Amino acid sequence: MLLARLLSPALTAGALDIVGADGRRHRVGVGTPSLTLRLHDKALHRDLVVNPRLRFGEAYMEGRLSIEGGSIYDFLALLCAGPENVQGVLGRLRETLSPALRLAQQNNPLRRSRRNIAHHYDLSRAFFELFLDRDLQYSCAYFTAPGVGLDEAQEAKKRHIAAKLLLQPGMRVLDIGCGWGGMALYLARMTGAQVTGITLSAEQLAVARERAALAGLSGRVRFERRDYREMEGRFDRIVSVGMFEHVGVPHYRAFFAKLRDLLAEDGVALLHSIGRSEGPGSTNPWFRKYIFPGGYSPALSEVIPAVEKAGLWNTDIEILRLHYAETLRHWRERFAARREDARALYDERFCRMWEFYLAGAEISFRYQGHMVFQMQLARSLGAVPLVRDYMHRTETALTDAVPPPLRTGRTIGANNA
Template sequence: MLLARLLNPVVTTGAFDIIDADGRAHHVGKGTPTLALRLHDKAVQRDLVINPRLRFGEAYMDGRLSIDGGTMYDFLDVLCSGPENVQGVLGTIQEALGPMLRLAQQHNPLKRSRKNVAHHYDLSREFFALFLDRDMQYSCAYFPTPETSLDDAQEAKKRHIASKLLLRPGMRVLDIGCGWGGMALYLARTTGADVTGITLSTEQLAVARERAARSGLSDRVRFELRDYRLMEGTFDRIVSVGMFEHVGKPHYDAFFAKVRALLADDGVALLHAIGRSDGPGATNPWMRKYIFPGGYSPALSEVIPAVEKAGLWNTDMEILRLHYAETLRHWRERFLAHWDEAKAMYDERFCRMWELYLAGSEIAFRYQGHMVFQVQLARSAKAVPMTRDYMINAERALLHPTPVAVPQPVDNEPRRHAS
């Protein structure tokens, strides 16, 4: 079997069988297999050789292949945990052209950006609540210890980011890609900041506004349905968590130019985003088609030139390596535990799609060079202290916060917010 012969040299840390449509077993790897990839029709054998990175996911969604003896994650773990590049072995001509095609794939004008965001983020809040933490944080958590719970790790992530922003009561903050509002509400509640959050998801906007009203923070936190390119005004701080992956390489110069234009002269920005450690690449075609159309996780060599071109200081950088792998493990386990509820909301094919998305993403962070970077930016070299001690001190203080005194307007004029 051609597929087995192609895979056999790169599967070095385990073994599995491929059961073809005629019921014949083909051994892949070394040792005694505990898993089997079962192909349910002859056409899928051809599809997996011609265009595996797209057709594998489609076949799993459609029930044309299945995993015996374990889960999808178990199979991907055996397939991808070795030192060899499985993707390189199973590449196609179309995928080899990926870096050249990505300018078109990542072209995200305003109308297309809204459509791409709606594809993923306008799924119901009840669905995301099945597997996210209590604060609905849909980005990489921060695990101080391997035993840290998902809820505590997401709270630690917000503290970690806030510690890099040097916030004071009354500061004007812009949250680009605010999700369901958790970060904006946290910053206002713990630091007394005045926060504007923007999103392109109507579902997220509705949830964020409801949460602000329930928390009594509507006077200091507002949420808008707006693209970052349409923002005006000046902000003391800018934060963006898990949004940059949707900007697209052709728009990096414009993104950082806009950050600079919106940032006060002594302002500070913090960008938290997924990246890749092995240089520029292309988005997996199945992920691009079904999960994140227009999305791309960049190499830092693609990001930093745009930062420099915008005239911004890169005042600090941190690489979070396995934190997202652990986050995705929690999400995957929670999702599988609530499979029936998700199926009732959507259908079986949708559930298989999300299982593969969560499992494949976890594998990418464990074995395939994906990571998260946090870049602190400023217009002035004097905007932040010369040493990083202030981050540690701020993070410790936020762990045991005291009530924040919020400055009030000194006259009877309504407060004016940048918009």
């Protein structure tokens, strides 16, 4: 079997049985396999060789293949955890594309951006409540110690970002890509800031506005369905968490130029984004088609030149390595525990799509060079202190602070076990 021969170099620490649609069994690797990949469709023998990075995920979604003896995560980990990563065997994480085609895939004008965001983020709140934390944080958490739970780690992420923003009561804050409003509400409640949150998702906007009203914060936090390119005015602070992945390399110079225009002279911005440690690449075709159309996780070598050309000071960069792998592990396990609820909301194919997404995303952070970077930016050389110990002091103060009580009402994320 050609597929078995292609996968063989990746299995240097383990073994796998592949059972073809004709019932023949092929062993790959060394030792006794714990997993079996079973193909149920003869066409897969060709499809998985010609275009494995797209067709494997599609076949899993459609039930045309199955994993026996473990989960889809176990299978992907077996192929990717060894020194000869399966992506090296199948052409690396990058596709063989011309630079022009790669940039075309990341071209996200406003109309396309709205469509791309709706594709993923306009799924129902009830669905995301199945596996996210209480605050519906859909980005990398910050695990300060072994054994920390997801809710605590997401609170720590918000504290960590708030500390880097050097907030004071009454400051005007713009949250670009505000999601369901958790970060904006946290900053307003804990620091007394006046926050404007913007999103392109109609579903997220409705939830964020509801949450602000329930928390009694509508006077200090407002949410709008707008793109960053449509914003005007000046803000003391700008924060963007998990949105930059949707901008696209062709728009980086315009994004940072707009960021500079929106920042006050002594303003500070904090950008939190997925990145890649191995240089520029391209988005996995299955992820691009089914999960994040138009999405791309950049290398810092693609981001920093755009920051420089915008005339911004890069005052701090922090790399979060395995934090997102741990976040995704929590999401994957929570999703598995509530899988039947997800199936009731959508269908079996949808559940298998999300299983593959969560497993594949976790693998990319554990074994394939993905990471998260937090980049602190300023217009002025003296906008932030010269040493970083202010971050620790502020995080400690926020940890010890007693937040103002929320109004009684429905708690978002209360369904989470």
